[in-house]
Amino acid sequence: MAIKKKKTPTKAKTVKTNSRTSKVILDSKIPAGPIADKWDKHRFNLKLVNPANKRKYEVIVVGSGLAGASAAASLAELGYKVKCFCYQDSPRRAHSIAAQGGINAAKNYQNDGDSAYRLFYDTVKGGDYRSRESNVYRLAQVSVDIIDQCAAQGVPFAREYGGLLANRSFGGAQVSRTFYARGQTGQQLLLGAYSALNRQISLGNVEMHTRSEMLDVVMIDGHAKGIVVRNMISGEISRHAAHSVVLATGGYGNVFFLSTNAMGCNVTASYRAYKRGACFANPCFTQIHPTCIPVSGDHQSKLTLMSESLRNDGRVWVPKDKKTAEKIRKGELSPNDISDKDRDYFLERKYPSFGNLVPRDVASRNAKEVCDEGRSVVSSGLGVYLDFADSIKRMGENTVRERYGNLFDMYEKITGTNAYQNPMTIYPAVHYTMGGLWVDYNLMSNLPGLFAIGEANFSDHGANRLGASALMQGLADGYFVLPYTIGQYLAENGISDRPSIDDSAFSVVQDEVESRIETLLSIKGDRTPTSFHRELGQIMWDKCGMARNKEGLEEALLTIPKLRKEFWQNLSVPGKNTALNQSLEHAGRVADFLEFGELMCRDALQREESCGGHFREEHQTPEGEAKRNDDDFSYVSAWEHKGENKKPQLHKENLVYDEVKMTQRSYK
Amino acid sequence: MNLKLKVWRQDNAEDDGRFEYFEALDISPDMSFLEMLDVVNEGIISDGDEAIAFDSDCREGICGTCSMVINGVPHGGQKGTTACQLHMRHFNDGDTIVIEPWRATAFPVHRDLIVDRSSFDRIQRSGGFISVRTGSVPDANATPVAKENSDLAMDAAQCIGCGACVAACKNASAMLFVAAKVSHLSLMPQGQPERNRRALAMVNQMDEEGFGNCSVNGSCEAVCPKEISLDFIARMNREYGRALLKKGCS
Numbered sequence: 001m002a003i004k005k006k007k008t009p010t011k012a013k014t015v016k017t018n019s020r021t022s023k024v025i026l027d028s029k030i031p032a033g034p035i036a037d038k039w040d041k042h043r044f045n046l047k048l049v050n051p052a053n054k055r056k057y058e059v060i061v062v063g064s065g066l067a068g069a070s071a072a073a074s075l076a077e078l079g080y081k082v083k084c085f086c087y088q089d090s091p092r093r094a095h096s097i098a099a100q101g102g103i104n105a106a107k108n109y110q111n112d113g114d115s116a117y118r119l120f121y122d123t124v125k126g127g128d129y130r131s132r133e134s135n136v137y138r139l140a141q142v143s144v145d146i147i148d149q150c151a152a153q154g155v156p157f158a159r160e161y162g163g164l165l166a167n168r169s170f171g172g173a174q175v176s177r178t179f180y181a182r183g184q185t186g187q188q189l190l191l192g193a194y195s196a197l198n199r200q201i202s203l204g205n206v207e208m209h210t211r212s213e214m215l216d217v218v219m220i221d222g223h224a225k226g227i228v229v230r231n232m233i234s235g236e237i238s239r240h241a242a243h244s245v246v247l248a249t250g251g252y253g254n255v256f257f258l259s260t261n262a263m264g265c266n267v268t269a270s271y272r273a274y275k276r277g278a279c280f281a282n283p284c285f286t287q288i289h290p291t292c293i294p295v296s297g298d299h300q301s302k303l304t305l306m307s308e309s310l311r312n313d314g315r316v317w318v319p320k321d322k323k324t325a326e327k328i329r330k331g332e333l334s335p336n337d338i339s340d341k342d343r344d345y346f347l348e349r350k351y352p353s354f355g356n357l358v359p360r361d362v363a364s365r366n367a368k369e370v371c372d373e374g375r376s377v378v379s380s381g382l383g384v385y386l387d388f389a390d391s392i393k394r395m396g397e398n399t400v401r402e403r404y405g406n407l408f409d410m411y412e413k414i415t416g417t418n419a420y421q422n423p424m425t426i427y428p429a430v431h432y433t434m435g436g437l438w439v440d441y442n443l444m445s446n447l448p449g450l451f452a453i454g455e456a457n458f459s460d461h462g463a464n465r466l467g468a469s470a471l472m473q474g475l476a477d478g479y480f481v482l483p484y485t486i487g488q489y490l491a492e493n494g495i496s497d498r499p500s501i502d503d504s505a506f507s508v509v510q511d512e513v514e515s516r517i518e519t520l521l522s523i524k525g526d527r528t529p530t531s532f533h534r535e536l537g538q539i540m541w542d543k544c545g546m547a548r549n550k551e552g553l554e555e556a557l558l559t560i561p562k563l564r565k566e567f568w569q570n571l572s573v574p575g576k577n578t579a580l581n582q583s584l585e586h587a588g589r590v591a592d593f594l595e596f597g598e599l600m601c602r603d604a605l606q607r608e609e610s611c612g613g614h615f616r617e618e619h620q621t622p623e624g625e626a627k628r629n630d631d632d633f634s635y636v637s638a639w640e641h642k643g644e645n646k647k648p649q650l651h652k653e654n655l656v657y658d659e660v661k662m663t664q665r666s667y668k
Numbered sequence: 669m670n671l672k673l674k675v676w677r678q679d680n681a682e683d684d685g686r687f688e689y690f691e692a693l694d695i696s697p698d699m700s701f702l703e704m705l706d707v708v709n710e711g712i713i714s715d716g717d718e719a720i721a722f723d724s725d726c727r728e729g730i731c732g733t734c735s736m737v738i739n740g741v742p743h744g745g746q747k748g749t750t751a752c753q754l755h756m757r758h759f760n761d762g763d764t765i766v767i768e769p770w771r772a773t774a775f776p777v778h779r780d781l782i783v784d785r786s787s788f789d790r791i792q793r794s795g796g797f798i799s800v801r802t803g804s805v806p807d808a809n810a811t812p813v814a815k816e817n818s819d820l821a822m823d824a825a826q827c828i829g830c831g832a833c834v835a836a837c838k839n840a841s842a843m844l845f846v847a848a849k850v851s852h853l854s855l856m857p858q859g860q861p862e863r864n865r866r867a868l869a870m871v872n873q874m875d876e877e878g879f880g881n882c883s884v885n886g887s888c889e890a891v892c893p894k895e896i897s898l899d900f901i902a903r904m905n906r907e908y909g910r911a912l913l914k915k916g917c918s
Binding site: 070073074077088089090091092093094095097098107109145147148149150151152153154156157158159160161162163164165181182184187188191194195196198199201202208210233260262263264296297299300301302304305409410413414416479480483524526527528529530531572573574575579580581582583 | 679680696698699700702703704706707710712713714716717718719721723724725726727728729730731732733746748749753754755757778779782784785786788789792793794796797798799800801802803805806807808809811812813814815818819821822825826828829852853856858859
């Protein structure tokens with residue numbers, strides 16, 4: 001096979017290190033033809049890398065969650081040389097591990113009429129028609145392979161007595177297509193991917209860098225060719241060059257400070273790529289998960305999710321009457337004192353056909369609505385009941401314990417309340433971010449050579465993700481999509497297209513990274529990184545959270561820059577760079593969140609419609625449901641950085657729906 | 669409530685380390701233990717001093733990152749609870765709380781309460797996997813697994829790799845950790861082809877890393893946040909013995 005060499009990175013060219021192609025063209029590269037044939041045809045058309053040459057190509061994978069670990073392992077199995085980086089002390093600890101409920105796959109093992117087409121349709125509809133049809137169809141297609149792969153790795157999925165895999169119905173789906181491993185599905189899938197990665201590390205095909213934080217992307221001649229990394233133990237800054245860079249760095253939910261993300265989750269990798277020219281797509285699309293444990297006080301450091309599967313058997317309610325709710329809040333009444341006729345099972349009342357199983361955005365918004373009406377049942381004013389009394393009566397406590405035992409235990413640990421005897425209290429919390437780096441059908445960003453997979457990209461979930469689809473997408477991208485599509489880029493550009501780390505572009509970026517760290521350490525002000533982060537989070541939650549409006553967003557666009565200014569004048573980061581310094585790590589992440597939050601608000605402001613998790617108060621139906629505007633907004637908003645303190649430029653990728661009929665979602 | 673903290677401080681692996689004392693004032697019983705430390709750290713940073721370094725990430729008891737010995741007990745002694753899920757309602761006003769890192773030769777201290785657990789990763793790399801390539805696998809339902817075996821495998825597979833078992837053991841043994849992985853994979857039909865090789869490799873690597881031998885005290889099981897049973901150590905010993913015999917016969 002002839003490898004077409006398009007360019008040779010010469011010294012002369014690399015001088016323009018940070019130059020971006022001035023014109024961004026969003027070519028989604030969706031293959032032609034019937035939707036069911038696109039992926040097969042595309043795979044055939046993709047260029048292949050000669051097996052003997054694969055070892056001459058190096059790929060950097062940043063992140064070791066489901067997407068990163070599966071991609072690093074699969075690429076290494078194919079023969080590529082892989083370097084994988086994670087900020088955790090072990091790749092096994094990435095936050096995919098905390099996913100509880102399950103993973104979807106169109107196996108149709110239950111014979112209940114599921115198919116790739118149905119999973120595709122449900123996902124596009126659930127995403128409120130803001131995802132890319134071709135990518136979603138491919139996701140549904142490869143979902144079946146994921147289950148096979150994980151079972152072969154020894155993932156102990158739940159099984160029936162006959163020895164076959166068990167399924168459950170999950171979050172808004174009317175077929176049982178969710179595979180699970182008790183309430184620890186993410187953990188078991190991640191340990192599977194981690195074991196595959198470990199095998200490749202032991203074979204010498206993957207070089208693993210733990211406690212290593214990527215602080216910037218290095219662009220050479222418009223292509224992503226490396227990264228600059230801080231060793232979190234020694235503070236040493238190092239350069240890493242490769243033929244291609246893959247970001248599997250997760251979501252940005254921690255811009256809200258309080259979210260169900262792990263403490264270390266951050267936007268830095270994606271945001272640094274954005275500042276080097278990668279478009280950021282749909283940043284305002286965030287998912288608020290309905291079933292989290294309510295905030296208990298100002299000390300709160302993060303929020304804990306209770307699996308959505310609880311809504312299969314738990315009933316969500318508040319008192320019908322505000323006064324009764326007030327008595328509960330004051331501790332004068334307990335939930336068990338309220339008779340059934342005085343309870344408002346508001347999801348069952350408003351959505352009789354889906355009841356408690358309406359999609360996440362709908363469930364969350366309704367919980368907020370009843371709390372805003374003054375019918376909350378916790379003292380902070382932010383909480384509703386999730387009640388298992390009827391299920392315990394119907395199935396017995398043991399069956400409930402078998403299904404949800406670990407979740408009930410966790411709830412008791414955190415709240416000190418036994419949920420077998422009293423209803424749980426829950427409230428929505430930020431959980432997942434559908435937005436991310438813009439990618440084409442090959443999962444490559446608009447920067448050649450830079451790929452984004454898993455939660456870090458934007459393409460599959462539209463404006464709202466269905467339950468049990470995050471694990472599916474992370475593993476689909478890592479095991480079954482990227483390993484093929486990256487070959488096209490590598491084959492096109494050739495073996496010699498890998499710079500040396502001595503290239504001037506690396507020096508420039510390293511200098512920038514180091515001077516930024518110096519600055520953070522030298523401000524010596526009064527406020528901690530956490531206090532800035534918390535304040536930003538409050539602005540984001542109030543103005544760009546479950547409900548947004550023009551006035552609030554415009555206000556946030558004024559207050560965030562002010563807070564950012566204060567951050568760079570009054571930050572306190574004790575210690576030094578040349579040692580383990582958690583305040584410094586946090587400060588760097590908060591600095592990026594302080595810029596990124598503004599981009600989110602800007603995106604939310606321009607999207608004058610409500611769709612999925614993005615609810616603009618100005619755009620709702622008379623019944624208070626989200627009102628989409630397909631004529632004007634069925635596009636992906638992709639933002640291009642135009643320089644410091646300059647307004648980013650909005651690019652639009654129009655979304656075309658050939659297969660799925662766009663309708664107003666109805667779960668009535 | 670108001671508390672006194674006696675905390676291990678150590679600048680790096682070479683430093684001797686020492687205890688330092690801090691006050692934790694106005695602590696709410698609803699705080700988690702780590703949130704209490706956050707509050708103390710906020711005060712330390714505001715004073716321009718370096719915060720107490722400690723590891724944590726998910727704060728949901730599943731990632732296995734948090735690792736501290738609280739009053740002599742790894743994770744603080746609440747049954748089946750990681751430090752991040754331990755709440756201050758279990759402490760009393762006026763208590764003095766002693767906080768130390770995991771202490772084991774195979775877990776050198778990076779700083780304060782943060783230790784290096786890469787030895788666990790190296791044990792996993794030595795054989796804690798099933799060698800299947802992406803895509804080269806049969807349909808998931810082509811290999812039925814008895815529910816009892818799958819459930820028991822899951823009991824073992826829940827291990828979060830935190831290292832509390834090592835920290836609790838007077839021999840700093842990693843037997844419970846290694847047993848959990850060896851048992852999980854040996855209970856699954858998919859794990860059979862490499863069963864013997866895996867048991868030998870993982871046990872050998874464990875020894876090489878400098879972990880001690882099983883003391884049969886069961887302190888590992890007592891502190892394990894996932895309540896992994898000591899039975900798995902017996903199972904691993906059987907797996908290891910079986911593998912040795914097979915090796916001898918071949």
